[in-house]
Amino acid sequence: MEKDSVIILSGGMDSVTLLHYRRERIALAVSFYYGANHNEREIECAREQCGILGIEHIVIPLSFMSQYFSSSLLSGAESIPEGHYEDSNMKSTVVPFRNGIMLSVACGLAESRGLKHVMMANHGGDHAIYPDCRAEFVASMSEAMRCGTYDGVTVSAEFTGITKTDIARLGARLGVDYSKTYSCYKGRARHCGKCGTCVERKEAFRDAGLEDPTEYE
Amino acid sequence: MEKDSVIILSGGMDSVTLLHYRRERIALAVSFYYGANHNEREIECAREQCGILGIEHIVIPLSFMSQYFSSSLLSGAESIPEGHYEDSNMKSTVVPFRNGIMLSVACGLAESRGLKHVMMANHGGDHAIYPDCRAEFVASMSEAMRCGTYDGVTVSAEFTGITKTDIARLGARLGVDYSKTYSCYKGRARHCGKCGTCVERKEAFRDAGLEDPTEYE
Numbered sequence: 001m002e003k004d005s006v007i008i009l010s011g012g013m014d015s016v017t018l019l020h021y022r023r024e025r026i027a028l029a030v031s032f033y034y035g036a037n038h039n040e041r042e043i044e045c046a047r048e049q050c051g052i053l054g055i056e057h058i059v060i061p062l063s064f065m066s067q068y069f070s071s072s073l074l075s076g077a078e079s080i081p082e083g084h085y086e087d088s089n090m091k092s093t094v095v096p097f098r099n100g101i102m103l104s105v106a107c108g109l110a111e112s113r114g115l116k117h118v119m120m121a122n123h124g125g126d127h128a129i130y131p132d133c134r135a136e137f138v139a140s141m142s143e144a145m146r147c148g149t150y151d152g153v154t155v156s157a158e159f160t161g162i163t164k165t166d167i168a169r170l171g172a173r174l175g176v177d178y179s180k181t182y183s184c185y186k187g188r189a190r191h192c193g194k195c196g197t198c199v200e201r202k203e204a205f206r207d208a209g210l211e212d213p214t215e216y217e
Numbered sequence: 218m219e220k221d222s223v224i225i226l227s228g229g230m231d232s233v234t235l236l237h238y239r240r241e242r243i244a245l246a247v248s249f250y251y252g253a254n255h256n257e258r259e260i261e262c263a264r265e266q267c268g269i270l271g272i273e274h275i276v277i278p279l280s281f282m283s284q285y286f287s288s289s290l291l292s293g294a295e296s297i298p299e300g301h302y303e304d305s306n307m308k309s310t311v312v313p314f315r316n317g318i319m320l321s322v323a324c325g326l327a328e329s330r331g332l333k334h335v336m337m338a339n340h341g342g343d344h345a346i347y348p349d350c351r352a353e354f355v356a357s358m359s360e361a362m363r364c365g366t367y368d369g370v371t372v373s374a375e376f377t378g379i380t381k382t383d384i385a386r387l388g389a390r391l392g393v394d395y396s397k398t399y400s401c402y403k404g405r406a407r408h409c410g411k412c413g414t415c416v417e418r419k420e421a422f423r424d425a426g427l428e429d430p431t432e433y434e
Contacts, residue, residue, distance in 0.1 A: 058285065064277045064322070070329045096328035097321055100365050104317040105281070111313035112287040132365035140364055144357040148317050148349035 003027040005156065006110045007119040008102050009057070011046035013201060014121035014159060016181045017171040019049055021158075027115055029057045032102050034095065035066025036073045037080065037187030045182045052177075060105055071095040073185060080185045082194040091129050093185060093196065099132035100141060103155060107145045110153045118145070123159040123167060125200060135160050164204040172210050179213040190215045220244040222373065223327045224336040225319050226274070228263035230418060231338035231376060233398045234388040236266055238375075244332055246274045249319050251312065252283025253290045254297065254404030262399045269394075277322055288312040290402060297402045299411040308346050310402060310413065316349035317358060320372060324362045327370045335362070340376040340384060342417060352377050381421040389427050396430040407432045 001024040009015045009029040019029060031046045033039050043059055050057035065074065072079040072092040081092060099122065106118040122133040131137060142155035159167060171178065183201045184191040191198050193216035205212035218241040226232045226246040236246060248263045250256050260276055267274035282291065289296040289309040298309060316339065323335040339350040348354060359372035376384060388395065400418045401408040408415050410433035422429035 060281045060285075065325070068275065068277075068329065069325055094367075095325070097325035097362070097365055097370075100321040100361060101318070101325055104314055104321040108282070108286055108312070108314040108318055112285065131367060134364065137361060137364040140357055140361040144317060144354060144361050145314070147351065147354040147357055148314055150311075150348060153314075 001025055004115055005117040005119050006030060006106045006113075006115055008032075008106050008121070009046045009050070010121075011042035011044070011049070011181060012183045012197075013171065013178060013181045013204070014123055014164065014167055016045065016049050016178075017167050017174070017176055018119060018121040018159065019053065019055070020174045020176050021170060022119060023053050023055065025117075026055055026119065028109065028113065029055050030106055030109060031057065031059045032062050032105070033059055034062040034074070034098070036095070036185075037076060038182060038185055039187070041182040041184075041187060041189075045180050048180050062101065062105075065095065065098075065101075069096055080192075080195050082192075082196075084196060084199055094130060097132055099130075099137070103141050103145070107149065107153050111149045111151060114151065115153070116151065117154055117156045119156045119158075121159050121167075122157055124161060124163045164200055165207040168204040168208040168210055172208065177213075178205075188217070190217045192217050218242055221332055222334040222336050223247060223323050223330075223332055225249075225323050225338070226263045226267070227338075228259035228261070228266070228398060229400045229414075230388065230395060230398045230421070231340055231381065231384055233262065233266050233395075234384050234391070234393055235336060235338040235376065236270065236272070237391045237393050238387060239336060240270050240272065242334075243272055243336065245326065245330065246272050247323055247326060248274065248276045249279050249322070250276055251279040251291070251315070253312070253402075254293060255399060255402055256404070258399040258401075258404060258406075262397050265397050279318065279322075282312065282315075282318075286313055297409075297412050299409075299413075301413060301416055311347060314349055316347075316354070320358050320362070324366065324370050328366045328368060331368070332370070333368065334371055334373045336373045336375075338376050338384075339374055341378060341380045381417055382424040385421045385425040385427055389425065394430075395422075405434070407434045409434050 185195045402412045
């Protein structure tokens with residue numbers, strides 16, 4: 001199969017599953033360091049997973065985001081709210097237009113290397129609070145990328161219509177080692193088990209009927 | 218008038234004219250340092266123009282572009298082709314999806330500060346070789362930004378339908394000091410007068426019937 005894609009790889013469950021699922025089409029994986037509490041631990045997982053699969057991995061620094069953007073995700077573990085994603089206080093963790101920025105940079109990388117697609121692992125459960133994860137955002141961003149490049153680069157977001165539980169099931173079939181993924185927004189050595197992303201992670205394993213390999217605090 | 222906009226300000230003729238034209242609506246001007254030959258001289262002009270108008274100005278570093286992106290604009294003065302923009306060799310100066318990246322970052326800044334619009338000074342003459350200056354790109358990017366933000370941030374690109382000659386006429390009416398703008402892709406102390414952007418600059422002053430205040434080599 002032709003290697004025609006760049007993937008945006010955070011190092012969390014979703015993008016790591018997509019990395020394994022589409023490994024034969026992925027020429028390059030890109031992680032972004034934007035000063036979030038959990039960035040370093042996530043990126044270490046991303047690097048390890050790319051090493052396992054023999055996929056080139058680069059890290060792009062976006063340090064201006066922690067300097068100029070407003071989000072509790074950029075403000076230290078103490079400011080991260082606990083509870084479900086759907087709760088309105090989780091809105092404070094939104095980093096304005098983060099996916100737009102990551103897709104744009106990945107689009108430029110794709111065009112620089114003659115690749116056709118940017119893969120992103122946004123999924124159904126993300127939509128409630130994150131406007132830049134919704135299907136309509138992905139479609140219009142893909143159209144902007146197509147118009148704005150010579151080669152007509154597009155977004156491939158295969159998980160848009162499925163849930164994190166579906167993703168966990170897919171990953172289990174593919175043999176993904178989820179102990180080498182990191183989600184927690186607090187960014188400490190072990191997952192807190194209480195923030196929105198930890199709650200979602202736990203529920204995905206439980207609802208998929210899988211053992212959760214995560215060490216929680 | 219309400220200050221509801223961020224402007225992408227390179228420090229060239231076009232964006233400086235837009236800065237003066239819409240100064241009452243602009244809360245923040247943002248320049249991007251991406252390692253192009255002419256970035257430092259451009260940004261110095263951007264800073265000076267914002268100082269004249271009392272508008273806040275920030276510079277966002279995008280240093281990964283010179284590391285990972287392919288473009289003669291990022292490769293030193295010697296690699297810049299000479300002649301008109303329309304000529305196919307000018308394509309080498311395209312920085313892949315640059316306007317998409319700058320619009321995305323400016324969109325995140327706008328949402329972080331409660332601003333509604335991102336102003337960009339792309340114009341009619343740009344379209345021939347730059348896909349990310351065309352009206353269809355601007356429209357789809359604006360739609361992606363609207364979908365991907367809580368406040369529905371949009372792009373305002375008022376010069377899309379006019380030429381650089383029209384822009385020069387507008388600037389002259391507004392009293393813009395074009396000696397404090399920089400265009401040359403070679404990035405040396407004086408404009409080379411021969412690269413695509415210098416040729417276009419000269420022609421704009423000539424066709425507008427204005428004196429060209431630029432010192433050429």
